[in-house]
Amino acid sequence: MESVNQTASVTEFILLGLSAHPKLEKMFFVLILLMYLVILLGNGVLILVTVSVSRLHTPMYFFLGNLSFLDICYTTSSVPLILDSFLTPRKTVPSSACAVQMFLSFAMGATECVLLGMMAFDRYVAICNPLRYPVVMSKAAYVPMAASSWAAGSAASMVQTSLAMRLPFCGNNIINHFTCEILAVLKLACADISINVISMGVTNVIFLGVPVLFIFVSYVFILTTILRIPSAEGRKKAFSTCSAHLTVVVVFYGTILFMYGKPKSKDPLGADKQDLSDKLISLFYGVVTPMLNPIIYSLRNKDVKTAVRNLVSQKCFTQ
Numbered sequence: 001m002e003s004v005n006q007t008a009s010v011t012e013f014i015l016l017g018l019s020a021h022p023k024l025e026k027m028f029f030v031l032i033l034l035m036y037l038v039i040l041l042g043n044g045v046l047i048l049v050t051v052s053v054s055r056l057h058t059p060m061y062f063f064l065g066n067l068s069f070l071d072i073c074y075t076t077s078s079v080p081l082i083l084d085s086f087l088t089p090r091k092t093v094p095s096s097a098c099a100v101q102m103f104l105s106f107a108m109g110a111t112e113c114v115l116l117g118m119m120a121f122d123r124y125v126a127i128c129n130p131l132r133y134p135v136v137m138s139k140a141a142y143v144p145m146a147a148s149s150w151a152a153g154s155a156a157s158m159v160q161t162s163l164a165m166r167l168p169f170c171g172n173n174i175i176n177h178f179t180c181e182i183l184a185v186l187k188l189a190c191a192d193i194s195i196n197v198i199s200m201g202v203t204n205v206i207f208l209g210v211p212v213l214f215i216f217v218s219y220v221f222i223l224t225t226i227l228r229i230p231s232a233e234g235r236k237k238a239f240s241t242c243s244a245h246l247t248v249v250v251v252f253y254g255t256i257l258f259m260y261g262k263p264k265s266k267d268p269l270g271a272d273k274q275d276l277s278d279k280l281i282s283l284f285y286g287v288v289t290p291m292l293n294p295i296i297y298s299l300r301n302k303d304v305k306t307a308v309r310n311l312v313s314q315k316c317f318t319q
Contacts, residue, residue, distance in 0.1 A: 010169040013098050013185075015091040016176045017082070018279075028283075029086040035287050036079045042294030043068035045308060053307045059142040060126070060241075063119045064297060066146050067248075070112055071290035077104035078179045078286055085178060095165070098180035103161040105286075106182060110207045111153030116249055117211035118145045120218040123242040128225045156203050163196050164189075177279060179286075208256070215249055244297045251292055255285045 018025050050056050050065035081101060085091040093101070125136050164182055170190035177184040182200075186193050222242060229235045298304050 010095055010171070010173045010188075012092050012094050012173065013180065013188075014174045015081075015085050015093060015178060015180075016174060017085040017091055017178045025086040029083060032079060032082060032086075032283070032287060035291050036075060036083075039075050039287070039291045039294075040072060042291065042298070043072050045311075046294045046297065046304070047072075049304065049307045049311060052311070056303060056307060059122050059137040060119070061303075062142055063115060063122060063146060066149070067112070067115055067119070068294060070108055070115065071293055074105065074108035074112070075287060075290050077101055077108065082178045082283070093180065098185070099161055099165045102164065102180045102182050102185065103157050105179065106160055107154045107157035109153075110156045110203070111149050112252065113207045113211045114149040114152055115146065116245075116252065117214045118142075118149055119245050120215040120249070121145075123245055124218040124222055126241060127222050127238055153207070156207060160196075160200065160203060163199055167191050167193065167196070178283060181282065208253075212253060219246065240302075244301050247296050248293055251289055251296070255281075255289055 018028065046068040047065050050061040050068075078101060081093065122137055122142070125133050129136065160182060164185055167186070167189035168191050169188050172188050172190070175181070175184045175188065186196055189196075219242075226235050226238045229238060298308065
């Protein structure tokens with residue numbers, strides 16, 4: 001009988017969110033809702049522009065359209081749940097819905113890591129081997145590159161989600177987070193999670209370490225090539241073609257490193273503050289970063305600004 005109780009399955013999870021700080025919930029509901037609308041609008045406009053403007057039918061803007069669609073999917077997998085948790089007194093979510101949300105969030109995050117690496121390779125070829133660019137980055141190459149990013153992220157997420165949801169949860173179903181974040185769920189398991197830890201470590205090396213190293217090496221070659229350009233105007237023009245991507249990479253990976261690289265407090269009295277800090281940083285990573293991506297590409301890319309301006313003027317003219 002005791003062993004049956006030990007392996008009793010949990011049918012739903014309770015999300016703590018900001019339950020301990022009810023005064024913050026209404027403020028954050030309005031703030032997150034506004035940011036989510038900006039994400040939908042900004043990334044939606046970028047997708048529309050990259051699809052409808054023939055001049056932007058290039059590998060770089062194809063990857064950008066994928067990045068925008070990915071950001072919409074990533075935030076949509078979690079933000080509605082976060083908003084609902086701010087308004088609902090008892091923040092419960094079925095275990096099946098928790099697994100789906102966990103899968104989508106992890107898949108989108110892993111896919112973005114690979115996709116940013118693909119975009120770095122695109123910029124490397126464009127600047128370091130411009131004559132070979134049409135051949136190397138042909139449609140037969142960049143479409144499978146983007147597709148493989150989605151496939152790899154989805155496969156990794158399927159493995160991690162399956163391993164997590166197969167664990168037994170012995171009655172403890174309270175997730176100290178806004179969403180079904182995989183690390184927060186693993187803490188609830190009443191079994192050995194060493195396989196999960198090892199698997200997560202390998203996945204982090206593949207989807208975080210390898211892309212970061214690849215991007216770093218790519219930009220070493222890019223910067224070396226740019227510095228060899230004799231004219232200052234030529235160097236400025238060359239760097240402008242990759243500055244937006246570099247900014248997005250710094251924001252994306254900088255937030256991840258800040259989340260997982262900061263030292264943990266050993267003061268028990270500061271545990272609540274640290275938990276709140278960790279959750280708010282995670283919220284920043286999940287909402288602010290996708291909101292900044294279209295803004296960065298719009299502000300630092302003349303082609304995108306011109307295309308958006310022309311698209312808006314055409315709409316106004318037809319009306």
